[in-house]
Each structure stands twice: as C-alpha cells, then as structure tokens.
Amino acid sequence: MADELVKLTIDGREVEVPRGTKVIEAVRDMGSDVPHYCWHPGLTVAGNCRICMVEVDMGRGRQTVISCNLDCSPGMQVFTQSDPAKQARQDVMELLLINHPLDCPICDQAGECKLQEYSFEFGADGSRFEFPKVHKPKHVDFSEHVKFDAERCILCTRCVRFCDEIAGEDELSIVNRGDRNEIAVARGGEMTNAYQLNTVDICPVGALTSTDFRFKSRVWFLKQTRSVCGSCSRGCNTTVGTRWNKVLRMVPAENDDVNQWWMCDAGRLAFKHTAADERLGAPMVRKDGKLVEASWDEALSAAVEGLEAAGDGLFALVSARLTNEELFLARGILDKVGTQHVDFKPRTWPKDDLLRTGDGNPNAAGARFFGIAPGDGAHGLEALAESGLKAAFLCGEDLDERPDDLAALEAMDFVLCTGFHETETMRRCASVVLPGVTEFEKDGSFTNIDGRMQRIQPSLSAPGSARPDWKLLGQLLARLGGGEAPRSADQVLKSMGATHPELEGLSLGRLGPLGKSLPQGESPVTEGENTVTAGENTVTEGENTVTEGASA
C-alpha cells in the first residue's frame, strides 16, 4: 500500500504523494516549509507546539489544523498561507514568547534559533503580555556535554523523544505541570547516552547547549564545511564549523542513507587532534641519531632512497584513515617498490545498533579495495616482529601501543613515517618523517562500511609546511618513476578509472554532497550520464565550502 499515491492541492498546486504522507511533509517535498518546532522528520509526531497550522478543506468547509499529524488524503485542499492559518501561527508565537527570557544577546542558539526565525518571519511587533515571566532553573548540567536552560525551553519534547526513540535511553522527561513544566533527567541522574549531543542540534531554541561549544563563537561567524566524520567506518556526514583556523564544533549533516540526522558524541568531539601545538610542521630526517628538520626536497630524496633500497624487503603499514586517493597512491608506491608485505592496522570503536560500527578506521573498505593487505606468503602486521624485515614504511600510521613491534622497527635499517603529529614511533624509529595533515585539512574520499564513497573537504589550513598526504605520496610516487605528481586529490580520483573500471568517470564533485554507492559489479559510470542527485546543498567541483541550515 505504501506505493499508492494520493492527489491533493496545496496552495493551488496539485501534488501527488504516497499514502501516509503527512501534510507537513508534502509541503516540504514541494520545497516550501510550514513552521514547526516539535515536529522533526526523524522523530514521532508530538503535535504539541501547535505552530504548524494550516487550513484544510476536505469537502466540508475550511478548518484550521496542525499539519504534522494530518494525513494527505485524496481531494484535500491545503492552504498554508491563508489568514486564519497565519493568525494561528502568530498567536502561538506570541504565547511562546510571553515567558521566554529573550536573552538572545548571550544565547548560543542566536542565529540559528527557530524562535528568532519565526518571530522575524511572522511574529507580531509587540507583546500584550506585561507580567513578570515564570522563572525556572538556568545552566543546569544534564551531563558533562549538555547544559540546559529551562527558561529558554519551549517544551517541544524533541530531546525527550530523541533519547527514547533514537538513542534508546528513555532518560529525559518532563516534570511539573503547565507553565511550570521542565525537562529533567530521569531519576535525577545525568544523561548517559552516547548520542546525547544530538539533542543540542535538534533543540529548536537555545535551551540545550553543548558545553564544548558554549560561548565559543556566534554561529554566523563560523565557516561551515560539509565533510565526513573520520572516527569510524559509518562515515557520518558532518558540517564542520571553523573560525580562526580552529574547529569549534562539528554537527551532523543530513544523509538519509548514512546517518539520517545524527552522529555519535565521540565522533563529534574527535576534532581535538587538529590542535596546532603537537603538530608536525616540517619534514625531518635522522642525523647522528637525532631527528632534525629538513627541506622537503632533502626529506623526499632520503625517503625515495630508503624505499628503493628496501625493495621487496619493505614492510608497509598503510593507514585506513587515509583517503581513497591516498590509498591509491600508496598502492602505486608499493607496487613500484615491489613489496608484498603490506597491511593496515585495525582500530576498534564502540559498536551499537544505531551508527557506531565498531571499526575505528573510516576507510577500511577503501583499504581493502586498493589491496592494502599482505600478498601471498608475505608478512602482515601480526607477523612483523618475527619477519626479519629491515625496512618499513609507516604511511599515516604508528605502532606506539605495540612495544614488540616498536622494538622490531627500532632494529631496522630504514623507517619512513608520515603523519600529522609526532609519535613515539617516529621519535624512536623514524629515519625520515614527512608531515601530512588531518582529515580536516584535505580533499578526498572515504568509502564507508556500506561501500558508499563520500567526500571529505578541508575546513582548516595545515600548520607549517605540512602537505596533504595525497600530495606527499604523489611526490614520492613521481620520484619513484611513477609519472608526474598530481596537482589535486580530484585529479588522482579521475585517474583511477584507468586501473579500476568501477571508478571510471568519477570525480570528487560527482560524488555529490551525499556520496555515491558503488556496489560490487556496478557498471562503470560514464561521463555525462551520471547526474548526481543532490539535496539542498549541491557541492560543485572546486568549491569546498557549503553553508546550510542548522537543523531540520
């Protein structure tokens, strides 16, 4: 029955929608919007804010009704802009503001607050309410991550429903009655669910704020960049907010096929490693037992020399946190060098039924695709200590937490490391260090657990003379005789089709904002016919910054 269509008229336009579609959704699908606070496409319908009012006529005269709980039915006429509908919304606005503190000047939500937006759009220009407002607790800690201001709360219950329905922890609730109502953590405890910061995103006002982001910046000063979380193989889509070349926050970006509207807290907060202080800003080579800064030319030459000398005796550990483009180049280097001792380091991450996959490598699928695995009879990571190999290439990876392997590396003749911050592995074992960058500083793509290639985009510039890994790997490959060094990650992706027909015709731009699924055996995508269907945020080639609405 889901496929059955019903025809109705919305603001004079005839539309056809699947049976079961709510009017508010149908209006959205038309590219328009009915104001709403409590309704969220990912949550059950609560129908409590009463602002999504429209007028409908089902053959028995016009009636005002909330559109979030109204099924589209055949022949229905919907009026979203009629006077009674507008009046009803204005009435709700007036009522929502009578007890609201209106502390916009110091509120983190300012700039992406639905109360502000709707007041601006259709609120009245004054209030008829002249009484002291109801006072409620402010800056209450719901947990170490989430702060609550009961006076700003409009009691839409989005946060309550999120915890119960999505995070699976029914830990928020409403206490008291009437205009004394407040959100509270159940049993007086703290929020514990692993996705709690999503409540901050979906809170339509500034009632829930992120302890981490609080008072860091007005949101309109943030540069917003669409990217992908690099903490696990789900590849949640993100919008990275930066200022002063710092990541100030990361929020989920909607992608129905990956993370819907959500992301986990650990992934969201995993941008601290971008901080400049411990970063590598220049290449280094070991001289007289000590790592000293060197020019790129000197370091690259030393690296190439070591790799060529190692030949099939080279052990290569290539990070599955690198992009597809980088993995492709790394593969090219290893082929040139002629080694089979290739592997990537597994990385664990929590696992649950919502998003977290248990695999802390964001591009494990890409690593497998490009053959980052030991060849027949060759040594993998587990056999490193006993391998007797005399040279190693730690490509974006370290072995800090594996003392036996570190000892084995220390005993080697040549160790090349790339990475973005100095590791124990580098300090003890590296002959040459080439500084790469984090996933926040480069272009490229990750392939997620479901085989979806998704684009990451730079939101920061890298410190010192550090180079995006695709660039330094491309330069290494060129010096090893692999042709000209690529000028962009996009150029690398475009060149892959020659050896990987599945990727024929792809470019970073063509991945679109929502990524592209590349199931095994899919026919090669050819230039011209592959129109990427984009949501509202179309990313065009060469453009790396998109701005978007803050929340649904």
Place this chain on the structure above:
Amino acid sequence: MGLRDRLLQHAPPIGSSQSYDDYVASGGYQGLKKALGMEPDAVTQMVLEAGVRGRGGAGFPAGRKWSFVPKGTGKPVYLACNADESEPGCFKDRQIMERVPHLLIEGCVAACHAIGAQIAYIYVRGEYPQSIAALEAALVEAREKGTVGSDVMGSGWACDVWVHKGAGAYICGEETGLLSSLEGGRGYPRIKPPFPAVEGLWRSPTIINNVETLANVPLIVRDGVEAFKSVGNDDTTGTRLVGISGHVENPCDVEIDPATTTIRDLIETHAGGVWKGRKLKAVIPGGSSVPVMPADAIDVPFTYGAVRDAGSLAGAAGVIVMDETTCMVDALLNLMQFYHHESCGQCTPCREGTGWLEKLVTRIWKGEGRPSDIDLLDSVADTIGGAQNGKTICFLADSAVMPTKSFLKHFRGDFVAAVENGGSPVWKAQEARRAKVSA
C-alpha cells in the same frame, strides 16, 4: 411520565454500600445475564437505539462510540471507565460507585461483552477513597459470585475488572490523558487521530466511558430500549444524575428526568433554594468548564439541547449556584487558578495562556486592572481557545476559555466595577482585614 428513579432506585443511603445479595434481589445482574445471551453487536445496537449519551461531559452517543471499535485487528480491546470525576462542581459518579458499586461493575462487564473486551479498568479519582473501597469490596464479591472472572455467570467467557487509583490531576479525566496515566506515563492527552477506539490503551482499541454512562447499560439491556427512553426526550434519553452545590440551602445529588426538570427546579425544588434567602445571581450548570448562565436564563429543562440553546452546556451535570453577593471577578479568579494549575502544559496555547488568563484576572481582582484589560482578557481567551480549531490537543484550554468569555459577556459590570473601584470586594475585604491585623 413521571420520574422513575432508575440508577439510584434501590440505592442505600449515602454512607452505605449495596451488597451483592441486595443488588441481585433488586434485579441486579439480570441485564448482564441477558447480554451474555445476545450477540455482542446486538447489545451495541440496543445501546445505540437507547440513545444514551456520554455522561462525562461531551454527550457523545455511547452506542456510536462502541461501533467504532475495529473488528479483527488481532489486538485486545479494552474498556476504560472514567471515574476520575475531577471537574469542579461534579460529585455524581461517586453516588454510583459508593452506593451501588455492582451497578457499575455490571455495566462494565456488559459493555466489555458488547465491544469484545475482556478487561475493564475503572480509573478512580485518587481523592475518592470511599469510592475505591466500595468498588474493591464489590469486586471481591463479584469475583466470588462469578459475575466477574474466568467464567462470567457460567457463560464460559472471561472478563476482569480492575480498579486503578488516580494520583490527583484533573487532566487524567480527559480520556486520552487517562490512558497515558493508566499506562504509567504522565497524564498527557494524546493527539488524535488515532482515536482511542482504534488505538488507545497500549495502542489497542479502547472504549472510554463515564461511570454514569456505563451504569445505564444494564438497565437498557434488562428493561429494553423503550423503557429507557420513557424518561427524558429524544435529545437526552434516560435520567441524569445531577450534583447541585454552591449557594443553596441543601447541596445534593439527585436523579432527574431531564426533560421535565428545569435548572430552576434543581435549585428550588431539589436543593432547597438559594441559601440565606438571597437572590440568585448566576449558575454554572454543567461543571466548572461550561459557560455561566445569568439568573434569568435558568428556566430551561436539563437536556443537552435545551441548555445548549440557552447558551451553556449540561456537560457533566455539576450545577454550581452563585447568589447575589458573589463577585464574579472573584469567582472567575478561582476558576482560572484551577485551570492554570491543571493544564498539563503540553500545548503552547494552553500552557502559556492559562497562566496569562490567571495573571490578568488577578490584576483586575487586585484593583490594578486597566479598562483595556477587560477586552484584553476576552481577546487572550480567543487566542488560546478552540480545540475544534486545532489550537490545542484537548479541551482543557476551552474549559478555561468558556467561563472567561461567558463571565465577561454576562457580568461585565463586575469587571468594570473592579477596575474602577480598586478591585473585587473580596480583595478589598481581605485588605481591610490585613490592615486591621497589622494595625
């Protein structure tokens, strides 16, 4: 046709409870016996033809409600008896629960048979310990005698009845708030659709009926549709239980023929007239939520239609009488305090608006009102009211709006006087007392 005192015909006096044996001796459980021998749909049909309307306030025909239960869903069906009786001015349902508890139990079981339910919950107002005790004692008897339990009256059919105690919230009398509360949640009314008859308690089809509505069922089945309809008129069939309180000599509950009993009769004949020899000022006829009527409007029979035509609602039949000394600003303040206190706070208009109404009335009451406050009050009422216009989830907001608008309509003079003369006489008297104490 004179009044036949049907529901309470054999009821013992207030303070005692009819035993199972006495109940059976007076014809009790014959309706159920008969119903069990009938097809369930035939029982529903009888209730439909009897035209009995919901006694909880809205007056919806019970038989029609029952016919909305979908068939063959594979889900259990539930009956919830609304015994919350939380409307100010109403105290009629307790007469049934305390004096003739078996009548309600019989009604519940018969209704279960009709709608295909095997479990009935009686949700009793928590502040009614006597009602709870009487029902629980009667249920012990009923289980023992087999009118409730695994084999109801030897029919082989099982039906259980449970008493659930409310925790003191007006909103749990609203039918879907009642269901939320019964499930163990906050007493939050639910958005409709889905309607409870389709998706109610634990998302299963559920019929919710008032105590008095269900108590009529055994009589309808036992004595037949015609006997039932011999009292009342086409609009309001059967008797009505009415509570009369306020400024009367003899506050009481009476069972009346609504077609032949006027509001004036209720006050003068049944409640001994306005107290202290004073004159009548106003009547709220259906419980605190309905529009107030001025003294000259009360010569109407107590049928749904007649009271509606006279500008109010018979509602849940709680007749509140106010004498000539009543300050209507003070009376409205009392009501606004109640609705502000009891709003569940889910919907924006009711949560914010009931508080606003109370604040405005308080300002006028305390002599701080301005002339424009009177129209403002009326206009704020319009802003928040109208569940039928989609403004709120349930009718609680309307319950605050209807008194407000009607008080202003009929007793505007009291409000103007309070604005002009430094507040309500009640406030001024309190101030004078305070001044004396501190002097």
